[in-house]
Amino acid sequence: MSVEPGWYVDPAEPETRRWWDGEGWIGAPIPVDVTPPDGPPPAEPEPTAPTPTSGATPHTGAADSPGHAPTSGAPGQPGHGPGQPGRPGQPHQPGQWPGQPHQPEQWSGPPGPGAAWPGQPGQAGQPGQQGPPPGWPYPQWPGRPPVPRPHGLPLASYGARLVARLIDFGVVFLLNVLVNGWFVWRYFEAIEPYLRETMRRALNGDTSTEGLPQIDDQAGGLQVVILLIATALWFAYEVPSMAARGQTFGKRLARVRALPVETDQPLGFGRAFRRWSTLGLPTLLWYCCGLGLLFQFVDAVSPLFDQPLRQALHDKRAQTVVVQLPRARPDAPTTPRDRADPPGESP
Structure with missing residues (x-):
């Protein structure tokens, strides 16, 4: 499943957020507790050539003597000095001083286990292709991948979700006893002989x-x-x-909440209906040899079988x-969640 562009927590540096453009990370990271700007980060300005100070001879980009390499990284000339046009923001390589003539890069083979190719999501500030060269296997997370924390909150356990659902079923059953009881009694009278x-x-x-x-x-x-x-009462x-809140009575008691994947906002009626209909509408198929009940069980x-969310x-x-929502501390004042805070889920 592709993840829409947005600000997300960097899996490689959980204390920072970065902009995900749908294929890779771009821009500089920002602290995770800082509210990101709207939209992608601004393009980094190209650094300009250093201005000569008073009393210094301006550098013309030509060699002072035969065989002397330029030292300022002028346009069109080799060099790795800071501010060289055409290579914005790239630091010089270790052991290579600013202005040193460019040495051709040597291919050292594919990255080792756990390493990432240039441009792979999670590698900050490394331009390049998105993924390995053709023919090379895509590298995986070293060891076990980190557990996602959507919007900075832990995923609810299956036990907490089951408890919340059983509580909700109990409430819906009581509503059926009050509203649907007479029809159930008449149905059993019809089939009792x-x-x-x-x-x-x-x-x-x-x-x-x-x-x-008969x-x-x-x-x-x-029966119909x-x-x-029963379906209408559940709805x-x-x-x-x-x-409105992403919670039913059972979810509030179990301290779990349903949120959109891409943002910390209320679900809205359309999304809440789509979520409920997948589980609730099969109730109408109960009379078909329990087919609806089978769909609901699956x-x-x-x-239990879905990863990672x-x-x-x-x-x-x-x-x-x-x-899973945190427990409210009685000694700490509760503050409303920042609705403008973009998602914190790692893609």
């Missing part, structure tokens, strides 16, 4: 199906009404609260991530 006779024959070892009571014709319609009401409970366990299928559709 059939169930009772089936259970009696099963206990007596009778496997015949002849003479079984199920009331209203049972099918009642029950599922529609009314979850979507508005997730759109969605519920999907964070532990996103469920409904998170991937809405491009959200669930984070």
Whole structure:
């Protein structure tokens, strides 16, 4: 999944942020606790040639004597001195003084394990190609890659998310008892004679199906009404609260919150609906031999197998991530989150 351009925490230097242009890091890093500017960093100005001081002979770029190399890195002449046009901001190589004639770079082979090619994301201030030359394998993180911290917050554990979801299911179940209870009672009245006779024959070892009571014709319609009401109650409970705060009642108790991947902002109605519909709409398919329940189970366990952001299928559709909120300190005043603070997730 490509990451949109923006200011992100540099995985190589977690204390700094840098601008990610969609393919690599550009610009100079800034401290992570400083609010970045809007948009990409300004282009670095090309350094100008040093101005001669009074009483000094200005350098003309020509050699003072035959065989004497220029020392100021004039345009079109070799040299690695600071401020040489055409090589903005590049420091001279170790063991090479400013003004020393340029020595052709020697190919020393591919970088070793854990090293990165020039221009690879995470290498500050190194222009070049994005990735290794053709034919070379792309280098990987040395050892285990760092755990992402979207917007500076740790990812919520699966246990915390499961507890929050079970609490929400309990609330939705109570709402169904109050609103949907009469329809459920009528449905069981319609199928009760059939169930009772089936259970009696099963206990007596009778496997015949002849003479079984017919199920009331209203049972099918009642089942559809029950599922529609249950889905509507779930929608009314979850979507508005997730759109406004990224939290339901269960998530507040578990101290977890859903945030957009790219910014620390409320989800909004559209994103909250897309997130809920992936998990909630399959409720309407429960009457199809439990097919909807199977879809919901796969969605519920999907964070266990997703790396690195532990996103469920409904998170991937809405491009959200669930984070763990810190415990509020009673002795420290709480401050609202800076809504203008750009994302802090490492791509």
